[in-house]
Amino acid sequence: MLAVSSLRKAFDDRGAPVRAVDDVTFDVAEGELFALLGPSGCGKTTLLRCIAGLERPDAGEIVVAGRTLTSRSAGIDVPPHERGLGVVSQSYGIWPHMTVFDTAAFPLRVLPRRRRPSASQIRARVEQVLDSVQLAPLAHRPATDLSGGQQQRLAIARALVNEPPLLLLDEPLASLDTRLRDELRFELLRLQRDLGTTCVYVTHDQTEALSLANRLAVMNDGRIEQLGEPRTLYDHPTSRFVAEFLGAANLIDGVVVSSGHVRTAAGVLEVPAGHAAAPGDAVVVVVRPEHVTLEDATAANGWIGPVEVAAYTGDGVDLVVRVGDLRIRVRSTPQGAAAVGSKVGVRLRSCSLLPAAEAPRDV
Numbered sequence: 001m002l003a004v005s006s007l008r009k010a011f012d013d014r015g016a017p018v019r020a021v022d023d024v025t026f027d028v029a030e031g032e033l034f035a036l037l038g039p040s041g042c043g044k045t046t047l048l049r050c051i052a053g054l055e056r057p058d059a060g061e062i063v064v065a066g067r068t069l070t071s072r073s074a075g076i077d078v079p080p081h082e083r084g085l086g087v088v089s090q091s092y093g094i095w096p097h098m099t100v101f102d103t104a105a106f107p108l109r110v111l112p113r114r115r116r117p118s119a120s121q122i123r124a125r126v127e128q129v130l131d132s133v134q135l136a137p138l139a140h141r142p143a144t145d146l147s148g149g150q151q152q153r154l155a156i157a158r159a160l161v162n163e164p165p166l167l168l169l170d171e172p173l174a175s176l177d178t179r180l181r182d183e184l185r186f187e188l189l190r191l192q193r194d195l196g197t198t199c200v201y202v203t204h205d206q207t208e209a210l211s212l213a214n215r216l217a218v219m220n221d222g223r224i225e226q227l228g229e230p231r232t233l234y235d236h237p238t239s240r241f242v243a244e245f246l247g248a249a250n251l252i253d254g255v256v257v258s259s260g261h262v263r264t265a266a267g268v269l270e271v272p273a274g275h276a277a278a279p280g281d282a283v284v285v286v287v288r289p290e291h292v293t294l295e296d297a298t299a300a301n302g303w304i305g306p307v308e309v310a311a312y313t314g315d316g317v318d319l320v321v322r323v324g325d326l327r328i329r330v331r332s333t334p335q336g337a338a339a340v341g342s343k344v345g346v347r348l349r350s351c352s353l354l355p356a357a358e359a360p361r362d363v
């Protein structure tokens with residue numbers, strides 16, 4: 001449905017280039033929700049604006065539903081309003097002096113006369129789209145009298161009213177409070193799955209990306225670090241950056257002693273065999289806190305040490321257990337947690353390996 005290839009966009013910062021999008025290539029399938037995840041300034045908005053036609057890339061191609069919208073080499077650059085895409089921008093921009101109904105109807109009313117639906121068709125379409133975001137009862141209200149979450153849903157309705165083949169969403173939930181964000185996240189997922197709309201969803205929130213996306217790309221400094229299904233990226237990050245960005249991780253330095261065994265500062269760990277590292281290679285063992293259990297330290301990958309920190313989070317307890325010079329983060333249940341100062345056994349139940357060469361930064 002969407003194919004982005006070899007896309008580049010640099011900005012000029014007093015003579016020095018800022019490579020906001022640096023050779024980015026990916027495809028999004030029909031009906032897929034594809035997330036672009038990365039820290040502030042990594043180029044997410046710039047990439048989305050290139051797809052929308054609001055930014056002119058320096059190189060590369062963008063094809064939507066078989067139609068080339070941007071090709072620097074072929075000199076194609078379809079203007080934004082002729083791309084027919086739905087866009088919800090980072091500040092979702094609800095205009096004053098317009099009712100909810102008029103806001104949602106706007107993209108249809110400004111179509112050139114020959115493509116514009118009749119007034120009754122517009123009414124039917126707007127009622128349908130407001131209904132799908134649960135704003136139909138508020139259609140008569142001035143749009144600026146809506147709550148933050150309602151304005152956000154209205155911005156989505158306005159982007160959907162044209163039935164775009166592709167919907168581009170830039171941090172659509174970022175300005176909402178946590179509770180509303182959670183609620184709307186599920187609502188958005190339902191809407192997207194019901195309508196089957198293909199989406200590119202930009203966020204810096206890993207929970208949002210992991211829970212919403214069919215596939216996601218983690219971006220760092222204008223480039224895609226890793227691309228794949230949420231579970232694959234979470235369980236098998238290929239770089240330290242991805243391991244750390246997608247939730248908490250224990251990153252333990254070590255040296256491979258044999259296929260399946262890594263020596264670390266606190267002892268030898270069993271790791272899944274079949275990794276690419278050879279004996280003698282420096283590696284980083286990645287273990288998620290929820291894959292560490294508090295149990296008898298005599299089992300494989302079992303260590304023992306005192307609890308240094310126990311932080312209650314409502315649905316669990318985050319512990320830090322000191323093993324030699326290492327500090328192991330553990331995600332425990334409130335029932336299973338141990339008191340600060342007590343000695344506990346920790347067992348690292350599931351690990352993956354990164355080459356240390358990909359780990360230039362110290363934690």
Ligand SMILES: Nc1ncnc2c1ncn2[C@@H]1O[C@H](COP(=O)(O)OP(=O)(O)OP(=O)(O)O)[C@@H](O)[C@H]1O
Nearest residue numbers: 011012018020039040041042043044045046047204
């Ligand atoms: N118009 C511009 N002129 C110069 N530099 C720009 C411009 N727009 C963006 N940049 C720079 O390009 C880089 C990428 O910016 P971008 O807005 O795409 O990041 P982002 O990932 O969307 O960040 P955020 O999560 O904060 O929204 C940043 O270094 C930014 O300062």
Ligand SMILES: [Mg+2]
Nearest residue numbers: 044045046090
């Ligand atoms: Mg942005």
